[in-house]
Amino acid sequence: MKNLKRTLAMLLALSLSAAATACGGNSSSESEGRTKSQDDVSIDTADSAINAGDPDIKGQTIYYLGIYDLNPTANQDRTVALTLFEDVYGAKIETIKTTSETLFTDLANRINGGDPVDMFDYQWDSVPNGVEKGQYEYLDSYIDLSDPIWDGMKDLIEKYKYKGHYYVVPYSVSDYIAITYSRTLIEEEGLTDPYKLYQEGKWDWDAFMSSMKTFVANAEDGETRYGCAGWFGQAIVQSTGESIINYDGKKFSSNVMNEKIEKAELLEEELTRLSLFDPTWYGTYPNDGSILYYGMAPWHLGQSNVMNPDGDLFLVPFPKMPGSDKYYLCGNAAAKMLVKNSDKGDAVAAYIKCERLAATQAEYKQAAKEKALIETKTAAGKVTSYLTEEQYDFMQTWYSSEDIVPMFDFGYGMGTRMSNETYAYETRGVMNNFMDGLLQKYEGTPGTWAEMRSAWQGVVDEVVDEFNAKQ
The missing domain is CATH 3.40.190.10 (Periplasmic binding protein-like II)
Structure with a gap:
């Protein structure tokens, strides 16, 4: 029943967002x-x-x-x-x-x-x-x-x-996966603004986890709080800067034993163990104060602004791995x-x-900005989506920053055994399970990265061999 509700919520959110977004x-x-x-x-x-x-x-x-x-x-x-x-x-x-x-x-x-x-x-x-x-x-x-x-x-x-x-x-x-949050909520909870941490180079997994633990601990009796919700698994794994499949121009190779990837998977285990992650699918940033961070590409932001008029929403890139000098982000x-x-x-x-x-080009980028800042309205004049100039300008800096590196993994393009987004652990692709299986917890999902890796490593090796034979 839990998975059915999650699936229905996801389908509803996707249908609403598709109707509301510019594309x-x-x-x-x-x-x-x-x-x-x-x-x-x-x-x-x-x-x-x-x-x-x-x-x-x-x-x-x-x-x-x-x-x-x-x-x-x-x-x-x-x-x-x-x-x-x-x-x-x-x-x-x-x-x-x-x-x-x-x-x-x-x-x-x-x-x-x-x-x-x-x-x-x-x-x-x-x-x-x-x-x-x-x-x-x-x-x-x-x-x-x-x-x-x-x-x-x-x-x-x-x-x-x-x-x-x-x-x-x-x-x-x-569409980099970013962290959307309410500056109003951050201030009310006495937390440090993630934007400030980002500007200081301190926005990493540790700061991310610390603020969520504090937020959840601050819950009043009977209040349910989560640290985060949204598209987190892929963002966590790819923030390591490592891919599941490597390619040297001639041959593919498996990277599933990588230590950084293991650390990312252990972080997912911790999010689940501490009940910091809410697997419910939200189409916009929740406006009930129950979620601190919403991980999603910014396609939702215009509608989220409308749904959170007093939230003073802002967003930052996904946090980096501790010790890294770069923000490795998954996007399109x-x-x-x-x-x-x-x-x-x-x-x-x-x-x-x-x-x-x-x-x-500067003149075309300015025109694109002006178009992006046009409010979306119904025929009756009701505003259904808008971006603030502050939000837009900051997001544009991500695409020119030398500190931000876009990620790509050939594993997603190696057939349905590797990439297949279903809602059943046994039929999902390896990439899908490796990225967020430990968070989504579909029926049959192992409880640890070690178990999951052991279960699927053979499939990865077989697919790698299959594509190497075509080189």
């Missing part, structure tokens, strides 16, 4: 359409020369298979990248809508059936599994990685390099894949370039 939309094959004829925040592209020297793609249409429409719907503005792609390059994107359940089936059917499809979102399964299935082309011939616009991203791009080629070229990193690599057999390689590369320019 949200329905999952049907039809676009909602746009209710305004021009953008609220315009971008002057009249004198832009960003396409100088690039192949002429004017009049071309990219067929993009995705869950969400890259074109604006309802009262949305065009994104900066789409504006550049349409107004400077003279090309357009047609979205072929799919769902999270049929995403990969639809991709395979279109490739095999010869139906048009050129571009697809990078997914965890894209590399190496998707490449080995023959679903993608590499981008080496289309993108000039020596262009200065790729400075600051090259280290991450190299992490994704597979068999000597660049199938995945991230143009930005988004924003990238687009060039689909196998597409004849629009130049156009897809141009769109990727537009996304990179939007993420790095």
Whole structure:
């Protein structure tokens, strides 16, 4: 019953958040359409020369298979990248809508059936599994990685390099798992603001645990408190800077015996043993004062602000491992894949370039900020989501800080034995169990890291051998 309630709560939260966030939309094959004829925040592209020297793609249409429409719907503005792609390059994107359940089936059917499809979102399964299935082309011939616009991203791009080629070229990193908290609640509890600790380089596991223990200990008789809730397992393990699967450019190897990973798993054991972690799925930061820290990518923040008008919400990166000089964070690599057999390689590369320019050029970043700070309202004028300028500005510093390193693990892209998000311990992927099994405690989950590692280590070795045979 506990797992059923958790699952239903998760599904409800996800459906609400999808409807409320800027990237949200329905999952049907039809676009909602746009209710305004021009953008609220315009971008002057009249004198832009960003396409100088690039192949002429004017009049071309990219067929993009995705869950969400890259074109604006309802009262949305065009994104900066789409504006550049349409107004400077003279090309357009047609979205072929799919769902999270049929995403990969639809991709395979279109490739095999010869139906048009050129571009697809990078997914965890894209590399190496998707490449080995023959679903993608590499981008080496289309993108000039020596262009200065790729400075600051090259280290991450190299992490994704597979068999000597660049199938995945991230143009930005988004949705770092962050810790959202109420500054009002922190002050009421007499705790040190995590932002202050972060600024002083002291925001680590020890500070994180200490504040949660104090918060829970301060509970009055009959009051139930937890230190944290949300997406924590992956964030904890990857904050070590270690991956479950390593790749040296030629061979994969298992890293499950790593001492840092073991320390992260022991931290998860402690969170469970002390009842500091609440496994309930919350779609927004809880507004009842029962949770100190909410671990989640910032997609929730706009709605959480509305739900917590007096909370003075803020957020910080996930705490680092004690002794580390870096914050290793799990997030999403924003990238687009060039689909196998597409004849629009130049156009897809141009769109990727537009996304990179939007993420790095000052004038475009300012426009993106102005768009992000526009309140989301219902037709009746009720505010349903908003970000504060302070929140937005601080989050942007994460993407240029030398102290923050985005994490990537090939283990998520090695098939369903390794990555499969179900709600049963025996059928979940190894990566899923290793990341949060000790926190979620699905039926049959061992109580210790040593037991779990022993149970799944053989599967890891088998999968590693399988993919090494394809090198």
